[in-house]
Amino acid sequence: MSTPQSLPSDSVGYVEPASVHFDEALSLESGHTLSGYTLAYETYGTLNADRSNAVLVCHALSGDHHAAGYREGERKPGWWEACIGPGKPLDTNRFFVVCSNNIGGCHGSTGPTSINPTTGEAYGADFPMVTVRDWVKTQARLADHLGIETWAAVAGGSLGGMQALQWAIDLPERLAHAIVIAAAPRLSAQNIAFNEVARQAIRSDPAFHEGRYAAAGDQPATGLMLARMLGHITYLSEAAMGAKFGRERRGEPNDYGFHYDVEFEVESYLRHQGQSFVDRFDANTYLLMTKALDYFDPAAATGGDLATALAGAKARFMVTSFTSDWRFPPSASREIVRALLDTNKPVSYAEIRADHGHDAFLMPVPRYRSVFTTYMQRVAAEVGA
Amino acid sequence: MSTPQSLPSDSVGYVEPASVHFDEALSLESGHTLSGYTLAYETYGTLNADRSNAVLVCHALSGDHHAAGYREGERKPGWWEACIGPGKPLDTNRFFVVCSNNIGGCHGSTGPTSINPTTGEAYGADFPMVTVRDWVKTQARLADHLGIETWAAVAGGSLGGMQALQWAIDLPERLAHAIVIAAAPRLSAQNIAFNEVARQAIRSDPAFHEGRYAAAGDQPATGLMLARMLGHITYLSEAAMGAKFGRERRGEPNDYGFHYDVEFEVESYLRHQGQSFVDRFDANTYLLMTKALDYFDPAAATGGDLATALAGAKARFMVTSFTSDWRFPPSASREIVRALLDTNKPVSYAEIRADHGHDAFLMPVPRYRSVFTTYMQRVAAEVGA
Numbered sequence: 001m002s003t004p005q006s007l008p009s010d011s012v013g014y015v016e017p018a019s020v021h022f023d024e025a026l027s028l029e030s031g032h033t034l035s036g037y038t039l040a041y042e043t044y045g046t047l048n049a050d051r052s053n054a055v056l057v058c059h060a061l062s063g064d065h066h067a068a069g070y071r072e073g074e075r076k077p078g079w080w081e082a083c084i085g086p087g088k089p090l091d092t093n094r095f096f097v098v099c100s101n102n103i104g105g106c107h108g109s110t111g112p113t114s115i116n117p118t119t120g121e122a123y124g125a126d127f128p129m130v131t132v133r134d135w136v137k138t139q140a141r142l143a144d145h146l147g148i149e150t151w152a153a154v155a156g157g158s159l160g161g162m163q164a165l166q167w168a169i170d171l172p173e174r175l176a177h178a179i180v181i182a183a184a185p186r187l188s189a190q191n192i193a194f195n196e197v198a199r200q201a202i203r204s205d206p207a208f209h210e211g212r213y214a215a216a217g218d219q220p221a222t223g224l225m226l227a228r229m230l231g232h233i234t235y236l237s238e239a240a241m242g243a244k245f246g247r248e249r250r251g252e253p254n255d256y257g258f259h260y261d262v263e264f265e266v267e268s269y270l271r272h273q274g275q276s277f278v279d280r281f282d283a284n285t286y287l288l289m290t291k292a293l294d295y296f297d298p299a300a301a302t303g304g305d306l307a308t309a310l311a312g313a314k315a316r317f318m319v320t321s322f323t324s325d326w327r328f329p330p331s332a333s334r335e336i337v338r339a340l341l342d343t344n345k346p347v348s349y350a351e352i353r354a355d356h357g358h359d360a361f362l363m364p365v366p367r368y369r370s371v372f373t374t375y376m377q378r379v380a381a382e383v384g385a
Numbered sequence: 386m387s388t389p390q391s392l393p394s395d396s397v398g399y400v401e402p403a404s405v406h407f408d409e410a411l412s413l414e415s416g417h418t419l420s421g422y423t424l425a426y427e428t429y430g431t432l433n434a435d436r437s438n439a440v441l442v443c444h445a446l447s448g449d450h451h452a453a454g455y456r457e458g459e460r461k462p463g464w465w466e467a468c469i470g471p472g473k474p475l476d477t478n479r480f481f482v483v484c485s486n487n488i489g490g491c492h493g494s495t496g497p498t499s500i501n502p503t504t505g506e507a508y509g510a511d512f513p514m515v516t517v518r519d520w521v522k523t524q525a526r527l528a529d530h531l532g533i534e535t536w537a538a539v540a541g542g543s544l545g546g547m548q549a550l551q552w553a554i555d556l557p558e559r560l561a562h563a564i565v566i567a568a569a570p571r572l573s574a575q576n577i578a579f580n581e582v583a584r585q586a587i588r589s590d591p592a593f594h595e596g597r598y599a600a601a602g603d604q605p606a607t608g609l610m611l612a613r614m615l616g617h618i619t620y621l622s623e624a625a626m627g628a629k630f631g632r633e634r635r636g637e638p639n640d641y642g643f644h645y646d647v648e649f650e651v652e653s654y655l656r657h658q659g660q661s662f663v664d665r666f667d668a669n670t671y672l673l674m675t676k677a678l679d680y681f682d683p684a685a686a687t688g689g690d691l692a693t694a695l696a697g698a699k700a701r702f703m704v705t706s707f708t709s710d711w712r713f714p715p716s717a718s719r720e721i722v723r724a725l726l727d728t729n730k731p732v733s734y735a736e737i738r739a740d741h742g743h744d745a746f747l748m749p750v751p752r753y754r755s756v757f758t759t760y761m762q763r764v765a766a767e768v769g770a
Contacts, residue, residue, distance in 0.1 A: 030643040129643040189626040189651045190618060196652045197614045200659075203645060204607040206591055222589040229582045230615065233575060238711075241574040247682065256680050258415040258514040260588060260672065264679065266574045267581045274585075287645065294649065295641050297632065326623075326711075 040108025125211025157361030237357030425493025510596020540564035622742030
């Protein structure tokens with residue numbers, strides 16, 4: 001086992017996942033019902049005596065509940081290590097941070113790879129579609145379970161930010177702040193188009209078996225790899241990709257290979273990203289998550305008027321975007337901000353200059369950390385953390 | 386047969402393809418040799434007595450020699466109908482316009498679907514890689530065959546514009562003007578990344594059979610469809626896609642289907658584009674064309690200095706880009722313009738405001754047509770056409 005010899009001092013250190021099973025049935029937006037479900041989660045920091053310092057972190061498309069710290073035997077920390085830990089924006093010396101794996105996921109919460117109690121076999125393609133609203137419901141039950149009446153903040157980037165927004169709409173009394181980072185009030189046609197190509201790549205893979213690949217002892221590895229390669233292009237800005245790889249090639253600088261093996265460094269990167277994803281992610285989950293993204297549109301219920309949709313929200317908002325993010329660009333965040341202002345909600349907005357593209361929300365970008373830290377210090381002071 | 390009852394008066398009307406076989410061997414940049422090859426081509430307008438009014442049009446990734454007018458029994462005109470015809474920028478009342486299918490293509494010129502004379506079977510995966518420089522060579526032989534010593538202009542958009550640029554570098558005496566539209570001096574890492582995902586989609590399709598699908602009586606239809614769907618996203622701007630499809634859905638406006646069939650209009654569009662492409666295009670050709678794009682980098686031979694690469698050019702240049710083109714953005718065209726200015730070449734540059742994205746070069750955008758027409762009228766006057 002190769003564990004890091006010493007962990008960074010601003011890390012929460014070694015972490016263990018927890019899980020809780022809920023027996024109460026859950027009605028989903030799709031009309032289906034789950035008779036019960038499990039949520040896997042992690043927590044960092046300590047819940048204070050009056051239970052006022054809890055922050056819910058929501059994960060994005062391919063994330064899970066391992067948001068910070070190190071698992072025994074793993075070298076890579078959680079996905080939001082840049083923002084969770086002692087002295088970081090979500091300061092674990094002050095906050096009790098909770099992150100759960102969304103249902104439909106594949107890392108411990110009930111999802112397509114879980115056993116369907118009515119059949120005794122894995123759900124696979126039979127797992128119902130889930131939406132951002134469904135996730136908010138399940139996370140509220142987790143809050144109940146943990147004895148948290150009101151979150152000091154609900155925070156997330158990308159699809160995680162959409163969950164924070166939905167929390168503010170659906171359960172306005174149960175959060176004081178919504179931290180919405182690199183998100184959008186709804187997907188654009190281009191966003192949906194990329195998701196559709198990814199889904200087609202998975203679903204047209206002969207190893208997909210209409211989603212029953214596990215039962216067939218198979219896996220749509222090729223389709224999932226293609227989906228992830230494509231996703232990665234949209235997570236990075238053109239500039240970041242150019243700076244990272246340019247036209248760098250393997251082999252002699254002035255000699256083209258005239259073959260289809262890896263030649264340019266960016267090809268190598270994408271293939272590696274695609275292949276390693278296949279080892280850790282489930283294709284049915286990927287399909288579900290992309291549909292949850294496509295369907296997210298809280299303004300649809302109010303005739304497309306986001307301000308009206310947000311009118312009942314009581315949270316204060318921090319909205320953040322990154323200049324080079326072309327997946328959910330600043331204009332999408334500004335639309336959220338505008339709707340909040342139109343309905344007289346308190347909102348802080350920061351448009352961070354960063355070259356990393358959409359992935360910037362995962363990175364230790366100094367200005368981003370500084371803005372986020374300042375905001376959360378105010379939240380901590382409010383709740384006496 | 387359903388032919389249009391009456392053709393638009395500014396169309397070249399019904400056209401018939403021609404073809405010519407060259408027996409002389411062709412050495413390719415890859416080191417391979419073709420013992421001979423056929424070029425399919427079309428011509429529009431009339432070659433004048435002193436053979437001075439000929440314009441070569443070069444096609445892009447998925448184009449062919451059918452650039453204008455109508456084929457008997459087809460409703461759709463050639464791919465550059467917006468710019469070729471009586472009174473259009475490439476005015477067929479004045480110019481003799483020639484367009485050939487590139488070798489490696491799949492519409493009549495020698496390519497993977499042609500019979501390999503040494504085996505008596507289709508080349509398939511054995512067809513050697515071809516480059517932009519190789520295409521220029523073959524087009525020069527077509528010029529010889531047609532008795533054209535000097536083109537009044539060589540013109541193209543996207544990969545076609547790259548051929549125009551390469552013509553100016555490789556055969557400076559044989560063209561008076563190079564018309565380089567929506568092109569780039571080389572692909573970015575992001576461009577290469579998209580091409581790589583497209584190639585992986587094709588090559589990982591079990592029906593690909595290592596490129597010998599025709600011999601196996603098969604076709605990597607799924608992979609080719611995915612490649613085309615992905616391509617289409619990059620041809621349109623986000624704004625154009627949003628304007629065209631938005632989040633429009635089939636069925637009830639407030640009801641999600643919670644299934645994976647077509648729901649959003651953009652999904653329907655992409656699937657249709659992908660499927661119809663499979664009927665008319667060869668997967669091995671698609672692979673070859675994307676590699677030709679990736680390899681294109683005329684400045685590589687001069688240590689990355691494009692101005693030095695262009696120093697020997699004698700053509701005058703028209704360079705055009707479109708504001709919403711994110712595949713080959715204006716910044717890429719400006720790089721070409723800067724290099725031309727640095728080596729004291731005459732160049733006209735127009736950055737056209739257009740919302741269509743990369744596809745704008747195929748569209749009848751008024752300002753684009755006006756700039757292009759004005760430039761070509763000057764060319765026509767010079768050659769007495």
